[in-house]
Amino acid sequence: MTATGTRVLVLNSGSSSLKYQLLDMAGPQSDGGPAAGRLAVGLVERIGEETSRLVHTPLAAGGDKRETEGPIADHEAALKAVAAELSADGLGLDSPQLAAIGHRVVHGGLRFTEPTVIDDAVLKEIERLVPVAPLHNPANITGIRTARALRPDLPQVAVFDTAFHTTMPEYAARYALDVATADAHRIRRYGFHGTSHAYVSRKTAALLGKDPSEVNVIVLHLGNGASASAVAGGRCVDTSMGLTPLEGLVMGTRSGDIDPAVTFHLKRVAGMSEDEVDVLLNKKSGLIGLCGDNDMREIRRRIDEGDERAALAFDIYIHRLKKYIGAYSAVLGRVDAVAFTAGVGENAAPVREAAVAGLEEMGMAVDASLNAVRSDEPRLISPEYARVAVAVVPTDEELEIAQQTYALVSA
Numbered sequence: 001m002t003a004t005g006t007r008v009l010v011l012n013s014g015s016s017s018l019k020y021q022l023l024d025m026a027g028p029q030s031d032g033g034p035a036a037g038r039l040a041v042g043l044v045e046r047i048g049e050e051t052s053r054l055v056h057t058p059l060a061a062g063g064d065k066r067e068t069e070g071p072i073a074d075h076e077a078a079l080k081a082v083a084a085e086l087s088a089d090g091l092g093l094d095s096p097q098l099a100a101i102g103h104r105v106v107h108g109g110l111r112f113t114e115p116t117v118i119d120d121a122v123l124k125e126i127e128r129l130v131p132v133a134p135l136h137n138p139a140n141i142t143g144i145r146t147a148r149a150l151r152p153d154l155p156q157v158a159v160f161d162t163a164f165h166t167t168m169p170e171y172a173a174r175y176a177l178d179v180a181t182a183d184a185h186r187i188r189r190y191g192f193h194g195t196s197h198a199y200v201s202r203k204t205a206a207l208l209g210k211d212p213s214e215v216n217v218i219v220l221h222l223g224n225g226a227s228a229s230a231v232a233g234g235r236c237v238d239t240s241m242g243l244t245p246l247e248g249l250v251m252g253t254r255s256g257d258i259d260p261a262v263t264f265h266l267k268r269v270a271g272m273s274e275d276e277v278d279v280l281l282n283k284k285s286g287l288i289g290l291c292g293d294n295d296m297r298e299i300r301r302r303i304d305e306g307d308e309r310a311a312l313a314f315d316i317y318i319h320r321l322k323k324y325i326g327a328y329s330a331v332l333g334r335v336d337a338v339a340f341t342a343g344v345g346e347n348a349a350p351v352r353e354a355a356v357a358g359l360e361e362m363g364m365a366v367d368a369s370l371n372a373v374r375s376d377e378p379r380l381i382s383p384e385y386a387r388v389a390v391a392v393v394p395t396d397e398e399l400e401i402a403q404q405t406y407a408l409v410s411a
């Protein structure tokens, strides 16, 4: 398949939202930093409500952010509204410059290990995965259907959050569950945030002046959702999220690792329903459950004022993070770099400092003045003497999706 245009529209469809970016993949600028090659970015939120909102920023036109409020009934209407905004800037979906649309798809199961051009059979397979990703795949499917209806002639590519983790060895991916039951229900560890882990581990190798095949990296993607991965020579060998994004690190609103017996206890002793337990663990736990706030800025502010609940929440968050750094050091054997990324990882210097504190014997340390630097660029924050590089590497999932999409359609 050879594309004529050089632009890629990246769509990330949530249950009631649609995030998008239009990127131009021509020239070296397409890998030159967070803002490079970006023609327009935007978001439609509260789809299906009376108060839907579209925020569109035409970066190429150097224009100001435009906001429109009013009911947008569904994803089809949302994408049409986005198309109209893009057309107003001369960047319409009918442009011959548009080479493809890249869709973020959360769950690709074991079948999708690579970005994949979407046809009817692929769409059917993504639908088949709905039972293992009931919160995410339906919205992604709606986005794909809508975009295909608008531009049936254009290649549409699915880029899967799980794909990067499909290289995990069986002993890391399989739970110690009865095999027949696990296999019958496709219960295993899939991992998520794969696009970010792939991008950041590659960027970290580049920061060290090495090829990804030469380095072992622990990636800590710390956003509102959070996950860690162990990447050996460019391949993921373990990751902290599992069948769903609930497992692993303490997150903004998710508990992360927990004794599964807690769920029976909540049902048997606290009389909670399945759905109530689900909401408790996914929406009301983690930092928000521990201290009432899930924004690390607010938590740090409260700690500075002497708030003990916020301090305990922070300590629990850091303790879990340290356990994963330790575990993945053992899994990898040799660690060349620890990379912090996403909202918390990129911005919260105290989290980075605390996560690495006391790990000098493992060759890990953070230099206070380097850690205090604010920048959008990948950077080292470890002192020169440290055996392991500690880095801040801003993630860019949209650019990664656009690059994978463009590589596929221009091959």
Ligand code: AMP
Pocket: 222, 223, 224, 225, 252, 294, 295, 296, 297, 342, 343, 344, 347, 348
């Ligand atoms: P993400 O999911 O990657 O967008 O990350 C969102 C989270 O990043 C927020 O909930 C905050 O906890 C955190 N965050 C964003 N900006 C900052 C900042 N300047 N300092 C500390 N934490 C931040």
